[in-house]
Amino acid sequence: MMSDGNPGCSFDPDLFSNVNLTSVNQLAKKLSLKMDLFSEWLPSSDGRLHKNKHRAAWILKAITLIDLTTLAGDDSMSNVSRLCFKAARPVAKDILQELGFDYEEDSPIHTAAVCVYPNRVHEAVHVLEKIGMSTKINIASVATGFPAGQTPLNARLAEIRFAVENGATEIDIVINRPLVLAAKWKALYDEIGAMKEACGTAHLKTILATGELGTLQNVYNASMVAMMAGADFIKTSTGKESVNATIPVGIVMARAIKDYQHKTGFKVGLKPAGGVRTSTDALQWLILVKELLGNEWLTPELFRFGASGLLGDLETQLYQYVTGRTPSGYEFTMG
Ligand SMILES: O=C[C@H](O)COP(=O)(O)O
Numbered sequence: 001m002m003s004d005g006n007p008g009c010s011f012d013p014d015l016f017s018n019v020n021l022t023s024v025n026q027l028a029k030k031l032s033l034k035m036d037l038f039s040e041w042l043p044s045s046d047g048r049l050h051k052n053k054h055r056a057a058w059i060l061k062a063i064t065l066i067d068l069t070t071l072a073g074d075d076s077m078s079n080v081s082r083l084c085f086k087a088a089r090p091v092a093k094d095i096l097q098e099l100g101f102d103y104e105e106d107s108p109i110h111t112a113a114v115c116v117y118p119n120r121v122h123e124a125v126h127v128l129e130k131i132g133m134s135t136k137i138n139i140a141s142v143a144t145g146f147p148a149g150q151t152p153l154n155a156r157l158a159e160i161r162f163a164v165e166n167g168a169t170e171i172d173i174v175i176n177r178p179l180v181l182a183a184k185w186k187a188l189y190d191e192i193g194a195m196k197e198a199c200g201t202a203h204l205k206t207i208l209a210t211g212e213l214g215t216l217q218n219v220y221n222a223s224m225v226a227m228m229a230g231a232d233f234i235k236t237s238t239g240k241e242s243v244n245a246t247i248p249v250g251i252v253m254a255r256a257i258k259d260y261q262h263k264t265g266f267k268v269g270l271k272p273a274g275g276v277r278t279s280t281d282a283l284q285w286l287i288l289v290k291e292l293l294g295n296e297w298l299t300p301e302l303f304r305f306g307a308s309g310l311l312g313d314l315e316t317q318l319y320q321y322v323t324g325r326t327p328s329g330y331e332f333t334m335g
Contacts, residue, residue, distance in 0.1 A: 006266045006267070016224055060099070064112060066111040084128050091315055117142060121168045122166045140205065143156070146173075147238035147241075170205055173204065189225050196229055210245075224259070269303055270303055272306070
């Protein structure tokens with residue numbers, strides 16, 4: 001489960017620093033070369049190459065970093081329940097045993113969290129308690145008028161309190177994009193600060209909706225403001241914008257996280273979300289984090305994938321690794 005997190009600091013626009021588009025693009029290109037190495041299983045004459053084993057290990061790692069998400073208008077007890085079961089047992093027991101895991105009842109592999117709407121939090125609490133996973137899997141709730149955030153501040157704060165009272169341990173808020181576009185940074189800091197307070201002991205994950213912020217400089221500044229206001233994670237997107245998690249945005253956010261750590265000593269987590277669907281997408285993000293933030297960020301305390309459809313591909317990849325064949329559609333129930 002989560003540790004203490006980021007207390008934030010006073011608003012200080014001197015913490016903003018310039019984003020150099022050319023160097024972001026160069027770095028994106030450099031990272032893509034490393035990413036290519038892991039994009040496919042390598043052909044092997046003797047079954048499994050060392051590198052393949054490596055890739056299987058990264059895929060398992062990715063599974064443990066997922067906030068398994070459902071954010072749909074027709075969400076109900078039944079699909080939230082399935083989501084929780086899938087979060088608790090994301091990989092079939094026989095596949096895990098083939099991969100060398102030896103367990104009886106308790107699966108060592110589960111996702112980091114489930115992520116749902118506030119009205120569905122009590123159902124996630126109920127199911128995770130019933131299956132004995134409530135101390136292992138976090139319950140994240142989106143709030144503050146997700147995805148647009150276009151409701152009065154009081155209503156947005158009340159929504160956070162509602163989700164926390166119902167048992168959410170993490171709150172994924174959306175920021176006020178018009179404040180960013182008008183460069184009202186102090187007003188943005190004050191709003192996020194009020195949201196941090198409304199969270200109480202729940203962790204605050206701040207969705208920047210980067211696809212709607214206009215420039216990478218705005219992405220950097222909004223990242224810094226969110227962290228100054230106490231965000232425990234900064235998250236790229238809601239999954240509902242037309243552009244969601246991209247590598248250049250990830251580079252800028254990772255740099256802001258490093259700069260914030262350098263200035264204040266606090267570590268803030270990164271959560272790419274929206275359109276992260278394949279093992280290749282996931283491994284690209286893990287490489288980005290390893291290269292720019294370091295191995296210590298590759299834990300559920302400091303890195304998450306926000307994803308509704310990623311798990312299916314990760315599970316398929318492990319199945320292929322273990323059996324050498326592609327599973328039929330009916331073999332995996334959800335993901
Ligand atoms: O926070 C999670 C996102 O809403 C998930 O987006 P996705 O459905 O594109 O995976």
